[in-house]
Amino acid sequence: MRKTLLAVVLALVALLAPAAASAVAHTPILFVHGWSESESLWSTMIRNFEREGWRREELNNWRYNTRQSNVTTASEVKTKVEEILRRTGATRIDLITHSMGGLNTRYYIKNLGGTEKVEKWVSLGGPNHGTTIANLCGETSCVEMRIGSEFLTRLNEGDETPGTVSYATWWSSCDEFINPHESVLLSGATNNEAGCVTHVGLTTNERVFAGVREFVR
Numbered sequence: 001m002r003k004t005l006l007a008v009v010l011a012l013v014a015l016l017a018p019a020a021a022s023a024v025a026h027t028p029i030l031f032v033h034g035w036s037e038s039e040s041l042w043s044t045m046i047r048n049f050e051r052e053g054w055r056r057e058e059l060n061n062w063r064y065n066t067r068q069s070n071v072t073t074a075s076e077v078k079t080k081v082e083e084i085l086r087r088t089g090a091t092r093i094d095l096i097t098h099s100m101g102g103l104n105t106r107y108y109i110k111n112l113g114g115t116e117k118v119e120k121w122v123s124l125g126g127p128n129h130g131t132t133i134a135n136l137c138g139e140t141s142c143v144e145m146r147i148g149s150e151f152l153t154r155l156n157e158g159d160e161t162p163g164t165v166s167y168a169t170w171w172s173s174c175d176e177f178i179n180p181h182e183s184v185l186l187s188g189a190t191n192n193e194a195g196c197v198t199h200v201g202l203t204t205n206e207r208v209f210a211g212v213r214e215f216v217r
Contacts (some may be wrong), residue, residue, distance in 0.1 A: 026053075027094050027119050028084050029216065030060045032077065034099025034125075035141055039063045041098060045186075045212075052213055060084050065194040066100065067139045070151060073104035078112045085117065092119040094216045098203055099177065100145060102126025102169075106155060115163025120216045123169040124202040129156065129183040161188030168215050170208050172197040190215070 029049070031042040039061040039154040046059050062080055064073050081093050093116055095105045102123035108114040108119065127134070130147030144151035171184035174196035178184060185191045197205050 010122060025055065025189075026058050027092060027216065028058050028060060028088050028090050029054070029094045029096055030062065030077075032062065032064075032095060032097040032101035032105050033066075034097075034101045035066045035145070037066065037098065041200070042096075043201055045096070045209060048206075049132050049213070057088070062088060064110070067141055069140045070100065070104040070107055073141075074107040074112055077105055077108045078114070081108075081114070081117050092117055093121040094117055094118070094122070096122040096124070096212065096216070097126060098124045099126060099199065100141060102128060103145065103152075103155065109165060110155065110162050112203050118165045121168070122166075122212055122215065123184060123186070123189075124208065124212075125172060125175050125178055125184060125199050127167065127178055128152075128160075128186055129179065131183055132139045132179045133177050151191050159188065160186045166190075166215075168212075169190065170194045170202055170211065172199070172202060175199045175202075 031046070033039060033041045042061050046061065049059055050056065064076055085091065086094055097105050103126065105121065109118055127145050130149060130152050131145055132147065134142045134145035143149060151167040167186060167189035169184050169186055169189050170192045171181055172194045173181055175181055175198070192211055194202060194205065194208050197208065202208055
């Protein structure tokens, strides 16, 4: 009887093991949009990842209140990451961000334990050192994006790319919202020039996607 029961258990383990392994074929990705944007920003890139073999459950889109402080959003990012990891069984996640999404996710990585949860981090047109455009609006998140803001000073002090996370940025010489364009670059990251691409176009450009795909593969 015991031998029969053991055989059944071993058979179940063998049956379930491949399914568990296949559930994490790729590191899950969380896409984080920027100021005054929504999750629809990522439609093209998500379709491109699906075309390349990523499963829909590995591609996580999300919307948040872009007027609130990036510190508040960082806490929400943490909650979202932990939910995805529990659901997928993965131990780490990749973050692909656009514009201001790079700031709240960097805060999460640096200050809220993200160095232990994030494998790859991507910034497309992120105002990592501020942008003069942020002077035109007074919302909390905009103030934080201003050059020399207290938020950015603290975010960038010390190591700009902490932990064992792999960091990459893409910046454009034609970005109409990030001024100066070099604000995107981070010390310790792989910084990529996208050429003449618009700010939003960084999320749909085929050349940029190819680079991002190879980085997170």
